[in-house]
Amino acid sequence: MPRPVSATVSVSALAHNLAAVRRHLDQTAAAASGLPPSIWAVIKANAYGHGIEQAVAGFSKAQGLAMLDLDEAVRCREAGWGGPILLLEGFFNPSDLDLVDRYHLSITVHQREQLDMLARARLSRRVDIMLKLNSGMNRLGFSPAAYPAAHERAQLLQQQGTVGSIGKMTHFACADGPQGVSEQMAVFNSVTHKLPGPVSVCNSAATLRFAEIAVASENQAHWVRPGICLYGASPFADADAASFGLKPAMSLRSEIIAVQELKAGDSVGYGALFRADRPMRVGIVACGYADGYPRHAATGTPVAVAGIRTRLVGRVSMDMLIVDLDPIPAAGVGTPVSLWGEDGPSVDEVALAAGTIGYELLCALAPRVPVTRDA
Ligand SMILES: Cc1ncc(COP(=O)(O)O)c(C=O)c1O
Numbered sequence: 001m002p003r004p005v006s007a008t009v010s011v012s013a014l015a016h017n018l019a020a021v022r023r024h025l026d027q028t029a030a031a032a033s034g035l036p037p038s039i040w041a042v043i044k045a046n047a048y049g050h051g052i053e054q055a056v057a058g059f060s061k062a063q064g065l066a067m068l069d070l071d072e073a074v075r076c077r078e079a080g081w082g083g084p085i086l087l088l089e090g091f092f093n094p095s096d097l098d099l100v101d102r103y104h105l106s107i108t109v110h111q112r113e114q115l116d117m118l119a120r121a122r123l124s125r126r127v128d129i130m131l132k133l134n135s136g137m138n139r140l141g142f143s144p145a146a147y148p149a150a151h152e153r154a155q156l157l158q159q160q161g162t163v164g165s166i167g168k169m170t171h172f173a174c175a176d177g178p179q180g181v182s183e184q185m186a187v188f189n190s191v192t193h194k195l196p197g198p199v200s201v202c203n204s205a206a207t208l209r210f211a212e213i214a215v216a217s218e219n220q221a222h223w224v225r226p227g228i229c230l231y232g233a234s235p236f237a238d239a240d241a242a243s244f245g246l247k248p249a250m251s252l253r254s255e256i257i258a259v260q261e262l263k264a265g266d267s268v269g270y271g272a273l274f275r276a277d278r279p280m281r282v283g284i285v286a287c288g289y290a291d292g293y294p295r296h297a298a299t300g301t302p303v304a305v306a307g308i309r310t311r312l313v314g315r316v317s318m319d320m321l322i323v324d325l326d327p328i329p330a331a332g333v334g335t336p337v338s339l340w341g342e343d344g345p346s347v348d349e350v351a352l353a354a355g356t357i358g359y360e361l362l363c364a365l366a367p368r369v370p371v372t373r374d375a
Pocket of ligand 1: 042088203
């Protein structure tokens with residue numbers, strides 16, 4: 001018998017979330033008399049831990065898929081995805097361009113060295129590029145001063161037959177907080193609005209809170225790039241995913257494998273971090289940090305046992321964690337436990353209790369956890 005821990009990925013929840021974002025964009029566009037942008041569903045990092053093949057199935061109605069790794073792009077093609085694929089960091093060395101060419105991938109171009117490599121490349125067909133502006137995040141992208149010359153070079157490559165369409169792209173640093181996107185959007189507009197080509201802005205936070213800039217700005221977005229919201233988690237600290245009509249796509253579940261009866265004063269787990277102040281029952285659950293559950297989740301982190309909310313107690317260990325069985329007196333060995341997802345707390349609640357974000361927990365699901373795909 002395998003350990004009882006497992007994750008379920010719901011393809012229908014992925015499709016539901018994509019449809020919810022689509023509806024939101026369509027409604028925003030209709031209200032602003034603008035055009036609804038297309039969606040690049042962001043599926044980097046193994047589709048935020050959900051699996052590339054599951055993402056290809058769940059996001060079959062997306063207009064495009066965006067990711068980082070060439071091997072994930074190839075897996076999308078092998079899983080039957082024939083639509084556009086955007087590599088969000090572009091390519092890293094000239095030999096990558098062979099696969100870009102063979103699998104008909106679009107690439108982000110964010111630095112001079114990539115233009116140099118493209119100039120030397122011999123491709124069988126034109127490659128569509130998104131030329132990235134660093135509008136203030138200072139991670140990837142040409143500076144506002146360097147962007148016009150980079151665009152000219154890209155146009156030259158277009159005239160020479162190497163480059164197909166040249167899009168304009170930027171990434172927001174603060175769409176999830178009070179600072180918002182207006183400063184970066186102003187930089188983006190001022191640098192790019194006279195240049196031709198499709199525009200791509202907006203991660204999940206900007207898509208959910210600032211979609212009007214994507215549909216009605218002087219530089220109307222043709223593509224948005226939501227990631228986390230499509231998996232049913234929230235990009236915001238102050239709003240949960242359910243408030244946007246999103247459903248969790250990953251559910252992490254296990255079972256109680258042992259029960260301990262504690263007397264007042266007894267402790268449990270490494271470091272004796274939790275001490276019972278009265279007689280109580282605790283359940284030992286087959287799930288630990290080697291499964292991807294966060295070690296920093298503190299006593300009080302929500303967990304559901306037989307569908308009833310209770311709390312984690314003590315320190316999470318490599319293969320096990322401990323839960324308070326007070327609210328579930330009938331629970332015993334074999335009782336189902338939901339760590340996060342459909343029938344448990346949200347991944348964002350667990351992340352908050354562990355001092356991190358849902359993104360990290362979803363991406364960190366350990367390879368040893370078997371994943372089942374739900375229709
Ligand atoms: C360039 C780019 N676009 C879009 C996204 C999607 O972001 P999110 O998952 O917050 O929607 C990311 C993720 O980091 C990204 O790097």
